[in-house]
Amino acid sequence: MKRILSLVLCLMMVLSLAAVAHADDKVTINFYCNPSKNGGVEAAVAAFEAANPGIHVEIVEFSSDTNQKKTTLSSIFQAQDDSADVFMMDCTWPDEFISAGWLLPLDGLYTEEELAEFIPGIMDICFGADGSMYAIPEYLNAGVLVYRKDLLAKYGYEPAKTWEELIEQCKVIQEGEAKEGNPISGFTSAWLEYEGLTCCAFEFMWDYGAKFAAEGKCTLDSAEAQQGLAIMRRMVEEGVTDAGIRGYKWADSQAIFNAGSAIYMRDWPSAYKNAINPEKSSVSENVGVTVLPSGTAGSFTTNGGWYIAVNAFTSHAEEAKTFAKFICGYEGQVAYSSKSGDLPTRPATYSDPAFEGTMTAQLYDIALTTTSRPSSAYYSEISAEIYTNAALVADGAKTPEEATADMTKNIQAILDR
C-alpha cells in the first residue's frame, strides 16, 4: 500500500514538472485592463495570440472605479513588481507615472509615418519631458447624449441641441408622464464626487467658453465657467436631474436609463451599446444617440481616452512591447472597438467594414475633436478641486462665483508647485 502511494506521488510530481516544462515554451504576459465591455478585450487578445503563437496573454481585469485602478497600479509599481507587464492607462495618468519612472520607454517601436496614423490631438500625452515615447493611444472616448426616441416622439421633440432646450423638454415630458402615473427623471449622468463629475463639469464649462489655463495661470475664475456651473445647478433646481444623480457612477446612471427611468443620459459610447442591447436594457428598441447639447460656445466633449503602456519593471519587455503595438494597431483596434463600442484612435479604422452603419462611424467627427483634460503630475488633486466645487454648486451649497474663485485659487497653488 505504502509503495503504491509513493509511486503515485512520484508520478504526480513528474507530470507536474512536465506541465511546468511545457508552460515554459510560451511566454506569458499579464495585461491589466478595464472590465471587458462585450468581449472587446478578449477579441483583441485572441487576434494577437493567433498572430503570435509564442506569447500567451493573461487578461487581468481592474475594478470599474478609476481611482481604484490607479491605486492598484501604484501599489504594483512602488513594489517595482513585474506582474503587470502591459496595462491600460487613463489619459490623466501619464504625467504622474512618467515622472515616477514607472513606464518603459517605447523608443524605436514606431516610425514617424506610423505615428502619423493616429489622431494627432491626443499624442502629446504619450511623450515625456525627455522626448521619449511612453504610451500609445488605445481608444478614445467622447461624451454622447443618449435619449429615449419614443418619449421625444410622443411629445413631438427632436433631440435637444442646447442645454436650455433640454431643460424645457424635460420639464414638459416629466409633467406629462407624471400625470399618466409614470414619473420619470429628465437627465441622468455620473455626478458623484469623483473623476466622472470632473469630466461632466469640464464639458459644461467648456460649452460656455471657459478655458482651464493660459501661460501657467488657471483661468477658471471667469463668467464663462460660472455660467457652465450655473446650468448644472439649474438642472438640479428645476427637478430635471434624477434624484440620485449626485451618488451615481457611470454604471449606476446606466442602470437608471436602461430601466426606462430617464429621458436623457450623458455617458460614453459604450453606454449606448449597452442601452440598445436587449439583454441589458429594457428600453433597447427606443434608444437614440447624438452629440451632446451645446452651450453658448458650442458643444464640447471630454476625451476619456485610454492608453497602453508597458511596466518599466517588466521581465518580458520585448513581448510586452509587441503586444502593446498590436493592440493599438489597426487589427487590434478594430477587434476591440467593434465589440466594446469605444472609439478607435486611428482615423483609417473608421471606414473599416466592421464599423459600417454603426455609431462608431457616426461619431468620427466628434472623435477628431474631443478635448483633453489638463495634464499634470498632480492631476488627481486638480480634479478633486473641480469635482468638489462642481458638487457644491450642484447641491446649492456654493454660488458659481464662490466656486470658481475657490477652485482657481487652489488649482493655482497646485500648478505653482
Next chain:
Amino acid sequence: MHNKQRLVFGYLALIPAIIVFAVFIVYPVFNTFYLSFCNYRTQTIRQGAKFIGLANYAQMFGDDKMWTALKFTVLFTLISVVLESVLGMLCALIMNRQGKTRALVCAMILIPWCIPTVVSGLMWNYIFAESYGILNFLLQILGVTSQPVRWLTDSRYAFLSILISDVWKTVPYMSLLMLSALKTVDSSYLEAAQIDGANKVQSFFKISMPCMKPIILVAVMFRTIQSFRIYDLIRVLTNGGPQGKTTSLTIYTITQYTTYGNMGYGAALAVLTFIISMIIAVCFQDGVKSKLEV
C-alpha cells in the same frame, strides 16, 4: 537540563511568530513614522524620501480638510459608540433571558455582525438609494414623504444614514461583550437584592452595572478605537460624502496616500490617528484601573 531544553525550544518556537510580527507590524509602523517626517510622493518617487522634519505636521494643522475630517470622526465616534453600547446592553439583556426562543433570538441579533462590512454597505446602498431604494419606496407608500429623500447625497441625511448602517452592524458585537459582562454578575447579589425588595430596574443599575463596569469599559474602549478608524462602510456608502461632509480621518488619509500619491503627508495623518487612538486607550485604562482598585 531537560527543563532548560524545553525553555530553549519554547523560545525557538516563538521565532516564526516574532518574525511575522516584526515584518508585518513593527516594520510598517516604524516606516510610517519615518515617512511622516519626509517628503515622499509618487511624482518624485525616484528621488526617494527626503527628510523635511515637522513640515508635514505643520501642513496638517493648517489643513481645513483635516480639521473637518477630525470633527466628523470625533462626532461620529461619540454618537455611534453611545448608541451601540446602550442598544448592545438592551440586546444582551434580551439574550440573557431563559426561554424557548432564546437560540432563535440570539441568532437573529447576531446576523448583522456576520455579514462582511462591504457587503452590508452595498446592501444599505440599495436601501438608501434615492430613486430606487426600498426606504424611499416605503416612505412614499406610507405617505410620509412625497419627494424622494436623498439619504446618501444630502449632507444633512448622509451622516444619519452612515450612523444607522454602522449601529446596525455593530450592535451584535457590543451585545456579545455585554452578555459576557452580564454573566459575571454574581447571582447571589441579585437574589439578596430581590429579597430586600428591589425591583428589576433598581437591581440592574445598583448591582449589575457596578459589577460589570470594568468589562463594559474595556468593550467601550475597543469599540471607540475601532469606530475612530471607520473606513470601509463610508467608502462604500458615500465615498467621503456629499461635499466631503462624511469624510473620516482614515478616508482622508487614504485619499492623500493613494489617490494623490502624497505618501509623506498620508503617513503624518496616519500617525495622528495612531496618537489619538493611544490617548483614547490611556484615558480608558485609567478609568478601568480606578474601578478595579475599588
